[in-house]
Amino acid sequence: MITVEHLTKRYGAFTALDDVSFESRPGRVTGFLGPNGAGKTTAMRVVTGLTPASAGTATVLGRPYATLPNPGRHVGVLLDASAQHAGRTGREVLTLAAILTGVDRRRVDAMLELVGLTEKEAARRVRNYSLGMRQRLGIAQALLPDPEVLVLDEPANGLDPAGIRWMRDLLAGFAARGGTVLLSSHLLNEIERVADDIIVIGNGRVVAQGTTTELLAGAGTRVASVDDSALAAALEADGVTVAPLATGGLRADTDPDTVGRLALRAGVALRELRGGDERGLEEMFLELTASSAREGVAA
Ligand SMILES: Nc1ncnc2c1ncn2[C@@H]1O[C@H](COP(=O)(O)OP(=O)(O)OP(=O)(O)O)[C@@H](O)[C@H]1O
Numbered sequence: 200m201i202t203v204e205h206l207t208k209r210y211g212a213f214t215a216l217d218d219v220s221f222e223s224r225p226g227r228v229t230g231f232l233g234p235n236g237a238g239k240t241t242a243m244r245v246v247t248g249l250t251p252a253s254a255g256t257a258t259v260l261g262r263p264y265a266t267l268p269n270p271g272r273h274v275g276v277l278l279d280a281s282a283q284h285a286g287r288t289g290r291e292v293l294t295l296a297a298i299l300t301g302v303d304r305r306r307v308d309a310m311l312e313l314v315g316l317t318e319k320e321a322a323r324r325v326r327n328y329s330l331g332m333r334q335r336l337g338i339a340q341a342l343l344p345d346p347e348v349l350v351l352d353e354p355a356n357g358l359d360p361a362g363i364r365w366m367r368d369l370l371a372g373f374a375a376r377g378g379t380v381l382l383s384s385h386l387l388n389e390i391e392r393v394a395d396d397i398i399v400i401g402n403g404r405v406v407a408q409g410t411t412t413e414l415l416a417g418a419g420t421r422v423a424s425v426d427d428s429a430l431a432a433a434l435e436a437d438g439v440t441v442a443p444l445a446t447g448g449l450r451a452d453t454d455p456d457t458v459g460r461l462a463l464r465a466g467v468a469l470r471e472l473r474g475g476d477e478r479g480l481e482e483m484f485l486e487l488t489a490s491s492a493r494e495g496v497a498a
Contacts, residue, residue, distance in 0.1 A: 200225055201246055201348065201381055206255035208241050208403075215241045217403040218255070223381040223396070225347075228374045230394030230411075231383040232484065238403040239383040240278065243352050246381070247276050259348055271300040274348045275341030281333060285326035289316055289336045292325060293343060302344050310339040315365070330357030338366070342373075349373060351382040355389050367393045387484050391415070399484060420455045423448030423471040424462060433465035434458065445485065 201223040208216040216238045223229035231239050244250040246257045248264035257263065264270050283292055293307045311321050314335040325333065334357050341349055349370070355363050370380050370393055384390045390397060397414055399407040407414060424430045427449055431441045439461070440452040448471060451458050455474045462469050 200261065200379055201229075201257070201259050201350070202261075203242065203246065203257045204255055206242065206245060206257055207253045208238075208245060208250065209253045215403050216245070219400070219403070219405055220255075221398045221405060221408055223348075223379055225379045226374055226377050227395040228370050228380040228382065228393050229396045229398065230390035231381060231398050231400065232385070232387060232390045233383075233400035234385055237385075237400045239385075239400060240352050241403075242400070243278060243350055243381070243383060247274065247278070247350055249278070269300065271296075272302070272344045273346050274350060275344065275346035276349075277334075277337040277341045277351045277354055279352070281330075283325045283333065283336065286324055288322050288324055289328070289332075289339075290321040292336060293321075293339060296340050296343055300344050306343055306345075310343050313342065313369075314339040315362075331359060331362055334358055335362070338369075346378070348379040349381070351380070353383055353385070355384060355386070363389065387481050420451045420453060420458045421448060421471065421473050422451055422455075422458050422462070422469060425468045425470065429465060430462055430467045430469075433461050433467065437461050442486075 203222070204220050206216050206219040207214065219238070219242060221229075231242070233239050241250065242257075245252050246259060246264060248270070259270070259274055260267060264274065267273055287295070290307065290311065293310060294304060296302070297304045297307055311318075316332065316335055316339065320328075320332060325336065328336065334354060338351070338354060341351065355366060358366060370382065374380050374395070382390075382393070391411055394411050397408065397411050398405055399414075421444065422430065427443070431443075431449055434441045434449075434451050434453075437457075439457065442450045444450050455472050459469065459472055
């Protein structure tokens with residue numbers, strides 16, 4: 200369990216996190232989603248005791264990370280896969296981590312096999328690893344102590360499609376055995392496939408959170424027609440809230456059946472009609488975070 204309450208982090212006059220609260224529960228994968236610079240890494244660094252909070256609290260397994268007895272045994276962390284000592288081999292990195300946290304060294308081989316690093320690759324120095332191999336090594340290190348909690352910052356970065364699928368299955372299995380997983384990504388489709396719960400962060404603030412199913416359902420209906428203003432008027436006349444989409448068309452705060460029925464009654468031909476699906480959630484993500492996205496800032 201990870202509990203973050205009213206967390207604020209300031210760097211001088213800049214507020215990187217502004218009153219952020221969320222939970223990452225056992226048995227579930229929680230996706231932490233936001234555009235570049237939203238504050239995901241900062242929040243994870245506070246959760247794992249690497250950065251002090253300016254205000255608010257973050258606890259892991261009921262206590263601040265730094266006060267956990269041997270936190271390395273309970274919490275697997277992958278924040279920056281490139282931060283490994285470049286001169287060590289993959290095997291050395293894991294063996295050292297095992298010694299430091301008091302883990303049986305025999306787990307090193309099991310972890311190398313689990314993340315798909317071969318004997319030969321494990322004997323190579325990390326400086327010669329590809330990004331994906333570093334990421335796999337980082338995941339192996341996070342899993343080494345057989346932790347109850349995993350905190351992973353952009354773990355899919357650099358992984359090939361087969362690697363991404365492998366990781367998804369791995370995290371789902373970890374959560375199914377009762378583990379807590381908090382993972383971040385700036386890619387919606389990566390998160391929505393693996394996460395049970397999603398926290399959307401933009402500009403240091405939580406802009407939406409809930410179960411993935413809830414958020415998908417809450418995405419409403421996306422509709423495009425030959426005459427969107429006539430359609431919007433017909434929907435609004437029936438009490439449906441309508442918002443124009445930046446990408447064209449409208450988002451209606453109701454189900455597709457209702458939109459179709461009202462469009463038919465108004466005699467407006469539809470070009471597109473879809474319920475709360477991937478694209479719906481993507482629209483919502485883009486809209487919710489638009490003000491904090493780089494493109495939004497530059498505009
Ligand atoms: N040590 C620091 N000093 C000053 N500003 C910082 C510091 N660390 C982070 N920031 C700023 O805080 C904001 C949030 O950064 P953070 O790394 O948490 O974002 P992120 O959501 O993880 O982004 P990305 O997806 O690009 O990794 C950014 O504007 C960043 O420049």
